[in-house]
Amino acid sequence: MYYNERIAWMRDCRSITQKEMAEKLGIKQQQYARYEKGINVMPVTYLKPICEILNVSADYIIGIKETPEE
Secondary structure, eight states: OOHHHHHHHHHHHTTOOHHHHHHHHTSOHHHHHHHHHTSSOOOGGGHHHHHHHHTOOHHHHTTSOSSOOO
16 A cells, blocks of 8 residues: 555544645645645655644554554
8 A cells, every 4th residue: 555545544544534634734625635646746744744633653654564553
Protein backbone atom coordinates (compact mmCIF):
# COMPACT_ATOMS: atom_id res chain seq x y z
CA MET A 1 0.00 0.00 0.00
CA TYR A 2 1.31 3.46 -0.89
CA TYR A 3 1.37 6.36 1.59
CA ASN A 4 -1.65 8.03 -0.01
CA GLU A 5 -3.68 4.82 0.32
CA ARG A 6 -2.69 4.44 3.97
CA ILE A 7 -3.70 8.03 4.69
CA ALA A 8 -7.07 7.55 2.96
CA TRP A 9 -7.68 4.27 4.79
CA MET A 10 -6.82 5.72 8.21
CA ARG A 11 -8.93 8.80 7.52
CA ASP A 12 -11.90 6.56 6.71
CA CYS A 13 -11.26 4.49 9.86
CA ARG A 14 -11.34 7.68 11.92
CA SER A 15 -14.54 8.88 10.19
CA ILE A 16 -12.89 12.09 9.05
CA THR A 17 -13.93 13.57 5.71
CA GLN A 18 -11.53 14.89 3.08
CA LYS A 19 -12.99 18.32 3.68
CA GLU A 20 -12.24 18.13 7.42
CA MET A 21 -8.67 16.98 6.72
CA ALA A 22 -8.15 19.78 4.23
CA GLU A 23 -9.47 22.38 6.69
CA LYS A 24 -7.13 21.11 9.41
CA LEU A 25 -4.21 21.32 6.98
CA GLY A 26 -5.25 24.76 5.71
CA ILE A 27 -5.72 23.68 2.10
CA LYS A 28 -8.64 23.20 -0.28
CA GLN A 29 -10.52 19.90 -0.33
CA GLN A 30 -9.76 19.43 -4.04
CA GLN A 31 -6.03 19.75 -3.38
CA TYR A 32 -6.20 17.25 -0.54
CA ALA A 33 -8.19 14.82 -2.71
CA ARG A 34 -5.44 14.96 -5.36
CA TYR A 35 -2.89 13.95 -2.73
CA GLU A 36 -5.00 11.00 -1.60
CA LYS A 37 -5.62 9.86 -5.17
CA GLY A 38 -1.91 10.09 -5.97
CA ILE A 39 -2.45 12.66 -8.69
CA ASN A 40 -0.16 15.15 -6.93
CA VAL A 41 2.73 14.34 -4.61
CA MET A 42 1.98 15.45 -1.07
CA PRO A 43 4.64 17.75 0.43
CA VAL A 44 6.46 16.12 3.33
CA THR A 45 5.57 19.12 5.50
CA TYR A 46 2.05 17.67 5.81
CA LEU A 47 3.28 14.34 7.23
CA LYS A 48 3.53 15.40 10.87
CA PRO A 49 0.15 17.19 11.01
CA ILE A 50 -1.55 14.26 9.25
CA CYS A 51 -0.03 11.81 11.73
CA GLU A 52 -1.23 13.97 14.61
CA ILE A 53 -4.75 14.32 13.16
CA LEU A 54 -5.05 10.60 12.47
CA ASN A 55 -3.17 9.56 15.64
CA VAL A 56 -0.90 7.25 13.65
CA SER A 57 2.87 6.88 13.34
CA ALA A 58 4.78 8.30 10.39
CA ASP A 59 6.50 4.92 10.08
CA TYR A 60 3.15 3.36 9.25
CA ILE A 61 2.20 6.07 6.75
CA ILE A 62 5.45 5.73 4.79
CA GLY A 63 5.43 1.93 4.95
CA ILE A 64 8.21 1.13 7.42
CA LYS A 65 5.74 -0.51 9.82
CA GLU A 66 2.73 -2.58 8.88
CA THR A 67 0.59 -1.59 11.88
CA PRO A 68 -0.82 1.92 12.47
CA GLU A 69 0.47 2.40 16.01
CA GLU A 70 1.39 5.78 17.48
